[in-house]
């Protein structure tokens with residue numbers, strides 16, 4: 391019998407192998423939105439273990455407190471800010487506070503987001519608006535306000551947007567597919583516009599990653615997720631964290647406007663139904 395998968399926790403991220411060695415991010419400040427769980431938490435650990443000071447953000451304070459406590463208990467440098475990515479003015483104020491306190495921000499990992507699985511024909515107007523607002527508008531507000539700070543201060547910056555694998559659509563997730571496709575093409579556009587400000591903008595597209603986020607899916611849908619790629623398994627938050635470090639940091643210095651897909655080959659083979667597979671497709 392196969393062992394059931396478990397969601398990795400702080401202790402796992404404290405011990406996962408690092409993609410680089412030493413304090414290569416020492417003196418740098420990295421903001422990870424949605425850093426209190428899942429991919430964001432893993433990414434915060436990865437950068438922190440490489441020497442960066444991490445600011446994690448999100449809406450639920452307890453998750454942020456717990457993650458910062460775990461990081462600082464390990465001797466790493468981290469703090470948090472409560473921030474909804476849909477609050478345009480709040481985000482501007484948050485960046486103003488960060489620059490006032492630290493005088494810099496080196497990397498934004500724009501990870502916060504999410505959706506609910508539903509057949510597109512059943513979306514309510516509010517449901518559509520909630521997902522597009524979270525994943526497209528929210529991602530944009532976080533990008534634009536960071537970029538304005540960098541431009542005005544003549545500082546370089548790097549943005550990594552966490553998106554999704556959209557080239558063949560996302561069955562049962564048309565709202566988030568539309569929003570993520572929007573973020574990808576927004577990123578390609580501003581990668582050019584913002585090159586003159588020394589701001590790089592890239593995307594990381596995760597396939598099925600076993601994180602706290604999987605709790606949003608039915609057991610029926612989940613039971614097929616690991617068969618949606620030719621490796622026939624889930625990826626881990628740490629897989630995505632390492633890609634963020636590679637693209638966001640100096641190793642990605644000549645990369646902008648790119649999408650790095652980590653999906654075990656899922657975009658080439660297999661299909662995924664976020665809301666369960668309809669009988670018609672069996």
Ligand SMILES: CCCCC/C=C/C(=O)SCCNC(=O)CCNC(=O)[C@H](O)C(C)(C)COP(=O)(O)OP(=O)(O)OC[C@H]1O[C@@H](n2cnc3c(N)ncnc32)[C@H](O)[C@@H]1OP(=O)(O)O
Nearest residue numbers: 503504505506514516517520521524555597598603604606
């Ligand atoms: C390549 C394959 C990838 C596939 C796997 C992808 C995995 C992940 O992305 S994992 C990460 C998952 N994590 C999350 O999704 C968590 C974050 N999600 C949320 O916070 C919320 O779901 C939200 C942001 C999308 C909505 O939040 P909020 O604005 O607070 O929503 P409301 O409760 O006010 O509802 C607004 C509107 O939406 C309707 N709605 C909400 N949930 C559902 C649902 N499960 N099913 C149907 N409709 C839903 C809700 O009913 C409201 O509409 P009205 O009722 O018409 O007012």
Ligand SMILES: NC(=O)C1=CN([C@@H]2O[C@H](COP(=O)(O)OP(=O)(O)OC[C@H]3O[C@@H](n4cnc5c(N)ncnc54)[C@H](OP(=O)(O)O)[C@@H]3O)[C@@H](O)[C@H]2O)C=CC1
Nearest residue numbers: 424427428429448449450474475502503598599601602603
């Ligand atoms: N796991 C997967 O297979 C995949 C995940 N993704 C995307 O990767 C990102 C991370 O997902 P994952 O770690 O798996 O799941 P999680 O649900 O654990 O992470 C989402 C994080 O985003 C935060 N968040 C959501 N909405 C907002 C908001 N409006 N304002 C501020 N913070 C918000 C949540 O915190 P809080 O609720 O406390 O605010 C949470 O910490 C998400 O954007 C997700 O959609 C994309 C493809 C596949």
